[in-house]
Amino acid sequence: MKFIVSRDVLFKNLNAISGVINSNNSLAILDNFLFVVEGEQLTVTASDLETTMSAVIELSNVEGEGSVAVPAKLLLETLKLIPETPIVFVFDLELMFLKFTAANGEYDSPCYPSDEFPAITPIENPESFTIEPLVLQRAISKTIFAAANDDMRPNMTGVLCELSSDNITFVATDAHKLVRYRNTKVKTEDFNSFIFPKKPLNQLKGVLQSVTEEVVVSYSPGTNHMQFAFENIVLYTLLKDGKFPNYETVIPTENPNRLIISREELLRSIRRVGIFASQSTYQIRVSLSEETINITGEDIDFSNKADEDVSGIYSGEPMEIGFNSKFLREMLENMDAPEIRIEMSQSNRAAIILPTEEFMPEENLLMLIMPVMLGNY
Secondary structure: OEEEEEHHHHHHHHHHHHHHOOOOOOOHHHHEEEEEEEOOEEEEEEEOOOEEEEEEEEOEEEEOOEEEEEEHHHHHHHHHOOOOOEEEEEEEOOOOEEEEEEOOEEEEEEOEEHHHOOOOOOOOOOEEEEEOHHHHHHHHHHHHHHOOOOOOOHHHOOEEEEEOOOOEEEEEEOOOEEEEEEEOOOOOOOOEEEEEOHHHHHHHHHHHHHOOOOEEEEEOOOOOEEEEEEOOEEEEEEOOOOOOOOHHHHOOOOOOEEEEEEHHHHHHHHHHHHHHOOOOOOEEEEEEOOOOEEEEEEEHHHOEEEEEEOOOEEEOOOEEEEEEHHHHHHHHHOOOOOEEEEEEOOOOOOEEEEEOOOOOOOEEEEEEEOOEOOOOO
């Protein structure tokens, strides 16, 4: 089997799917890319058993067809150091040996039988919907940081996706913070919900930045498989089992105390004050009144303290509320509105953070942060 392929095209596609491969795989075959040549096309695939990603590449001067597993790390590291040039690949499928030549170099490596590479279970009787890459990329980037890392609660380590006749909703929470992203551009006749693992979503987030075509999402209700297809790439993933928490019940609806403030100004202040807060609790105190808005952080053990006044418009009863500065900073960093509104009811109840103006009219973003109990400074 022999073919010629552009170095840049091959490297771009292998690099796009390589994030699927784990550093420590349970099966040695998963350290490889699967190469399948059919006609004038090469399909390259990477897998970790739960997530599989493939890309189709056009070839020239093809001789023969077949499939083989190629060492991923060796190939990627070599291609990274080769300038753009046509690369000639020659495979001996009997001796399981690979030779590829580029410019003045010739490189040899063993390869492996493709029948050991895990096969994808096709989605039976699939239903599908389309979503713009920008919408999907924003839905992922606005929520994934809030997903839990606690394996004791596996259903919360993923991102919930709900499809309805009104919108598509993505939700992530770790019980300290919660993010809900909605967009009315995507609607389906029937209600369905899924819990996506973080890994395939991170893969999509990285790749979708340069995608212009709509993403076709296929699934079969009642099963744990889902597929994302766009341009020349397909991502196939297993979904998480279990039930996601009823997130709507924790979102307070009566919040008479409201602060309107520049997101960047508040973020800069929290970054500075957070340096002086206890590095075990990250606790900061926000004191609110119609006259002043004050942010304080203190670490009594090291005699560190910072105190800043910030500009904003507050309406409501005077109150003091404590936040984890790390969580609050993370939420503000994942918003892009120039101005935000923070809604609160009491110092021991969740606060809601909303953009005063949405990035796009079809979009609705809500972030929720639980307060921390204030100690006496």
